[in-house]
Amino acid sequence: MRKVSEETLDKADKSCLKLITTIGDRCKMCYTCVRDCPAKAIRIMNGQAEVIADRCVGCGNCVRVCSQNAKQYYNSIAAVKSLLASRGKTAAIIAPSFPAEFMDISPPRFVGMLRKCGFDIVGEVAFGADLVSMEYNRLLADNPQRPYIGSTCPGIVAFVEKYHPDLLENLAPVASPMVAAARAIKLLHGASTKVVFIGPCIAKKAEAQRHHDEDLIEAVLTFGELRTLFNELRISRKTTEDSAFDPPRPGLGALYALSGGILQSADMREDLLDSEVICADGKNNFVEALAELENKSFSPKLLELLCCKGCIAGAGMSAKTSAFARRNAVSAYVRNRVAEDARGAEVAEKTYDKILDEINMAVSFENDDHRLPAPSDDEIKAILKRLGKRTPEDELDCEACGYKTCREHAIAIHKGLAENEMCLPFTIERLKDSLEEVRVSHDQLEETKQALFNAEKLASMGQLSAGIAHEINNPLGVILLNAKIMLDFMDNKSEDYEDIKLIVEQAERCKKIVSGLLDFARKNKVIPQVVDILAFIKNCMRSVITADNVMINVDSSAINDPVFEFDKDQMTQVFTNLIVNATEAMQPKGGKIDITLTDTPDQLRISVADNGPGIPEEYRNKIFEPLFTTKQIGKGTGLGLAVTYGIIKMHHGQITLKSNTDPDAGPTGSEFIISIPRKGDNTNAG
Secondary structure (H helix, E strand, O other): OOOOOHHHHHHHHOOOOOOEEEOHHHOOOOOHHHHHOOOOOEEEEOOEEEEOOOOOOOOOHHHHHOOOOOEEEOOOHHHHHHHHHOOOOEEEEEOOOHHHHOOOOOHHHHHHHHHHHOOOEEEEOHHHHHHHHHHHHHHHHHOOOOOEEOOOOHHHHHHHHHHOHHHHHHEOOEOOHHHHHHHHHHHHHOOOOEEEEEEOOOHHHHHHHHOHHHOOOOEEEEHHHHHHHHHHOOOOHHHOOOOOOOOOOOOHHHHHHOOOHHHHHOOOOOOOOOOOEEEEEOHHHHHHHHHHHHOOOOOOOEEEEEOOOOHHHOOOOOOOOOHHHHHHHHHHHHHHHHHHOOOOHHHHHHHHHHHHHHOOOEOOOOOOOOOOOOOOHHHHHHHHHHOOOOOHHHOOOOOOOOOOOHHHHHHHHHOOOOOHHHOHHHHHHHHHHHHHHHHHHHHHHHHHHHHHHHHHHHHHHHHHHHHHHHHHHHHHHHHHHHHHHHHHOOOOOOOOHHHHHHHHHHHHHHHHHHHHHHHHHOOOOOOOEEEEHHHHHHHHHHHOOOOOOEEEEEEEEEOOOOEEEEOHHHHHHHHHHHHHHHHHHOOOOOEEEEEEEEEOOOEEEEEEEEOOOOOOHHHOOOOOOOOOOOOOOOOOOOOHHHHHHHHHHHOOOEEEEEEEOOHHHOOOEEEEEEEEEOOOOOOOOO
16 A cells, blocks of 8 residues: 655645645644544644645634634635625625624624625525525435435535545535525526625635636635624624615525524424434534445435534634524524514515526535545554554553544554654653753763863863972972981980971972872873783782772673783873772771773773772862862872873773762762773873
């Protein structure tokens, strides 16, 4: 089964009226329009809901349910204003649902406002509905065995043509009330009369275009557009006189605005016992009814279908009153009209018969098949797997995407109507993955930032240290030399002996610090040598003097290839510094040092871990800084880890710290982890 391409949908989209469009800035990706579109004519592209014009049946559900007003329908106000400004005769034919929209305006005042707009003739479509009812009676009497689908709702007609073309022969070939009324107006007032339909239905705009060759209806205004027209022309009920509708006057055809109205006006009843006449309204009911009829699950004499919950709920309605209030307004209007016209009923029937004899009540339909090929089961499974739904339990059917089931969503993706990101669980998982990636990137960035910060400090401290060491070294040597001479010639019982001895001790400490600064500042080059890491570790252990209460354990079992290249002398200094620091950190209690070696084809990894008290968190970002130490005064210079950091960097490696000081969080201690390349070079990385 082929997958429908976006190009195919785009080409089809350009071939017909853009009845409903999306205002992109207002679309909030809620998928409500997808959920409420019976034709599945909404395509999601880059998070935006786009109405595919060629698939749209004009029901207007998407317009009605969009809380952001992101859906707009084709505006006909400018065309009507231009028509009214012309010199030709114009007629406005009003849908039977007008009492539900204009409850605040009396019918005579409403007609007067239309005449003030410039319409020469103001008639009711309800008389066209009466004509249709009479024609339905004839059709059903002449064809008692054929099940018919009512063709009064243009949205239903379009839906059958596009998605149930096999049922075209079941569509009643009878004109809609709008078309019947327009043809009657042309008959009664002349073929040159320009007709404008005003009603609650967006689909009527498309229906009027279907009859373009007949030059039947010039424009269609929704009730919402009519209110705008009144405002633009500054027409109000307070400044308008009452007027009456032009004949013919309707009968029960005014009930067409209500679900089941066609049946009552045609003197038919929905009988629950024989199921010869069945009504179904609303997007779910009519879709299911058509599917059942096509499957031959039932065979009614007449199936009356409406896209909306009656025309009083059409998408072109702007009134915000309840459905019950609107229904009551229409019923009350019809009751009053029937009572007023009781005397003229016989005359009206003769008028209808005459019109029926002279106008064409027939319409034709065409196969406009827009059913998209369904994917295979394997293709559906592949799409579901891509959405993270590998088992039936993963298919939550939450409807957040606008489709009833995950499989329907997968089918829509295959048809090019939906996107993966419409699936809320899928998007949440993607978001979690993205957040984790951001977290990892942030951590890496922080580590790199800290490494650069340390490198800058090391470079600055190196220059400063070199200058200080050279300036202090010579006078310090003079002080130490003279102090020692004085100490040698002084009686150890003299009261000045201890003072001079203190001078010697502190001068020697200063010399040690200066020597360390020189070592730190010296820009050494790495001289790589081929080293057997196992033999190297043994030699290092022999040269390191540790306390009796400290045990060192070396684990090199994970080493696959012991041959590496690095500067042996510098790396010996690294090991010595780390082991000495770990030993001193565990005093006076003592403890254990674990040295673990692992490797990859490209890298050597060394871990030096102790079970001491750990390094407090506030010190962890400072431990590689020169002259920073947590040891007591006189016990350390604060240069050991700084030198270690510099050596590892010169080897193009990394050194990181893990430490824990909280016994409740796990064993305390510190771990230094070193990674260096397996093969070294002699370039200066410091």
